Amino acid sequence: MNRFLQSYFLLGLVLLIQSCSVSPEPIKFGEDHCAHCKMKIMDPRFGGELVTTKGRIYKFDAVECLVPYLQEHASMEFGYTLAIAYDEPKKLVDVRELHFETDSSYRSPMGGNLAAFRQSQNAIGNELITWEELKEKKFYAPTNP
C-alpha cells in the first residue's frame, strides 16, 4: 500500500513539474496550424514558434506570420522566440542566432519571400539582417514583383 502511494506521489510530482516547465515543442508538420494566418504548417523550411513565460505555445507557418503576431501582442511576454532555419529544416532555433534574407527564390508560405539562416554563407548573398532589425518590419503588403 505504502509503495502504491509512493509511486502515485512520484507520478503526481513528475506531472506537476512537467506541466510547470516552460519549454518549446517541435512543430508537427501537416498537423499544427499557424496561430496568425490559420493555415496548416506544411513546409519544413519555414516556420516559427513563440512560448510565453507561462508556457503557452504559439506556432507559425512562416516568420512573416510570427513578426506581425509579436507586433500585435506587444503586451505579452515570451520566454522563447524561435524560428526554423532554411539550412536546417524542421529544427527550431533561437531567432537571435539566425540571419534573415529576403529573395524571391525563397517561396515562404505567406508570400514574404523570407528565409532564416543558421550559417550566413548558406544564404544567396543579398543583404542579411538580424532579428533586431527584422522584428520592426511591416509585412502583408505584397506587391506583384
Next chain:
Amino acid sequence: MSSWIPIILSLLTLLPSWGNAKTIALYPGEGRVISDAILQAAPYDTLVFKKGIYQENSILVDKPLVLLGEEGAIVDGQMGDEIFVIVSDDVSLENLTLKNVGVSYLKDRAAIRLNRVSNVTIRNNRLLNTFFGIYLQKSNECVVDGNTITGAAEEESRAGNAIHIWQGKRIRVTHNTLSHHRDGIYFEFVDESYIAFNQSRNNMRYGLHFMFSNDDIYENNVFQNNGSGVAVMFSNRISMENNEFLDNWGGASYGLLLKEISDGTIRGNRFQSNTVGIYAEGANRLVLSQNLLQNNGKAMDIKGNCMDNRILDNNFIGNTFEVLTNSKTNLNHFEGNYWSQYSGYDLNKDGVGDLPHRPVNLFALITDKVPAAHMLLHSFLVSSLEVAERMFPQFIPEQLIDSQPQISPYPYDYD
C-alpha cells in the same frame, strides 16, 4: 533480353495541311530518347510517344511542339529532378503518364514546369507520385485541363501542390482530379483566371488556395475531405459559385476560409458536414446568397473585423451553431435566410416569420472560448439559458438579426 532496342526515331508521315510540320514517333530505348527527339524536331512538329516506359527526366522543351502520348506511354522520372521543363510558347502536352519525381527541400520540383510562357496546353495527363504536379511560373494564357494528379504523400511535409501557379494571368484550370497533395490548386499572384469542374479531394492543406490573386472565378468544383476546403486570402473580386465544400472535419478545419478579402460573390454553393462552414476574418463587401449550409458544426464564424457583407436568401439547415462572432456589434446584413433553428411563427402566412431571428447562440460563444464546455450542449441548463438570452440579449450581439426569416427552405437545386 539485353538492350537490343536501339533508339528509333522514324519519320512516319508528312501532314500536308501543316506545311512542313512533321509527326515523329518515339519508342522507349536507351539514353535520352525524348530530349534527343526534341533537339532534332523542327518547331510545330508532333512527337507521338509509343507505348512503353521512358526513363528520363530534366527534359527541356524549348520550341513549339505537340507532345502526344499513345495509350500506355509512361515517362518515369526515377525519383530524380523535374520531368518536363517547358520554356517555349505554343507547346501542348497530352495523354501522357508521368511518375516519380524526387522530393527536394531546396527546390520545388514538379513533373511539368512552365516557365515564362504563354499559350501552353497541358491536357489529359496522369501524374503519379510527383512532388509538385504542374507548376506554372510567370506564364499567361495557359490551359490545364483534364489531368489526374495523385500524390504519394506518405509523409505530410513531403507533399507539394498538385497545380501550383505563381504569377500568371488568364489561366484556365478545368476538369482536373487532384488528391493527396499539399494544396490541390494553389494560386499566388494569379489574376483573371478561371477554375471550374475540378475535383479536389484528400489533400492535406487546402483543396484550393488563393493568395494575393484578383478577379478570378471558380465554379462547379468539388472540394471534399481536405485539411480545409478552400482558402481565399488577401485577394479581391473573387467569384465563387456552385461549388461543393464537403466533409472538412478536424480541430481547425473550414469549408471556406476567407481572410483579408473584399468585393467577392459567394452564390449557390453547398457547405455540408464541415467543422466550420464559412470562416471570415477581415472580409468586406461580400455577397453571400442562395447557399446551402447543412450539418456543419458552425455554419458561419464571422469575426468582428468583417464589414458590409450581405448574407441573403441562404438555407441554414441542421447546423449545431448557425452563426458565431466575437464582437458585440454587427456590421453585416442578414436578411431573408431560412434558419432551421428559427422558432417564431407566421400568423399572416406570407412565408416570412413575424419575429426576427437571432442566429448567434450564447453557448456557441462559450464553447468558442472553452471547447470542453461542448459536453453540456443540449442540457436543460444550457437550453434554458439560451431561451433567456434570446429574449433579453446580454452577451450576443443585439443587432445581429435576420428580420425576414423564412418559414420554409428555398427550393434551390444544388445537384
